[in-house]
Amino acid sequence: MKNKIVLFSTIVFSFSFAILATIYLAWLLYPLEISGLDLTALSGLSSERILLNFHHLMDYLTNPFSWTLAMPDLPSSTNGLHHFAQVKLLFHLVQFLFFLSLPGFVCYLKEIFGKGFGRLYRRIFFGLAVCPFLLFLFVFFIGFDQFFVLFHQVLFVGDSTWLFDPAHDPVILILPEVFFLHCFLVFFFLYELTCLVFAWGGKKRKD
Secondary structure, three states, rough: HHHHHHHHHHHHHHHHHHHHHHHHHHHHHHHHHHHOOHHHHHHOOHHHHHHHHHHHHHHHHHHOOOOOOOOOOOOHHHHHHOOOHHHHHHHHHHEEEEEEEEHHHHHHHHHOOOOOOOOHHHHHHHHHHHHHHHHHHHHHHOOHHHHEEEHHHOOOOOEEEEEEEEOOOOHHHHHHHHHHHHHHHHHHHHHHHHHHHHHOOOOOOOO
């Protein structure tokens, strides 16, 4: 029973780690998006102002002590604020799951993975590693734009406030769909890497 809890905690940790790492890497890599996607032309703001507004948004979304969103150059509609409030709660949920599963993950590293017993769970982690490829094929066939819509419809059932109008929520001009595509790719890479490390690293240790 204990091993099952530890294994489940490790899976939850791997998933939440990949999400959080993607979020914070997006924060660090966003300057490259500004130049690569020519966001200055799309938004009419300088690179410095775009980055400042993005930092305000990310601080609001990730900081559990920040509950008011006020970007200096980009006003938000009531619907826009509502959507970001929902996203913030999801981010905090992932943070909570990360810390909740951390002790179980540490136990897995010490008692199972570190002692060479990770091989017992190789099939599970290989199976988890296959899932992103199946999703990738699904996205390939329907297109990322359709997947993006479906993704929001699943996360925010019956809520269409995520459909931003640039006239009322100009922040969407500095968050184009391609930016989110890059975030998804980073997440899949990190998640895949984590699963494969546990899968291949689970080989029996030689004495």
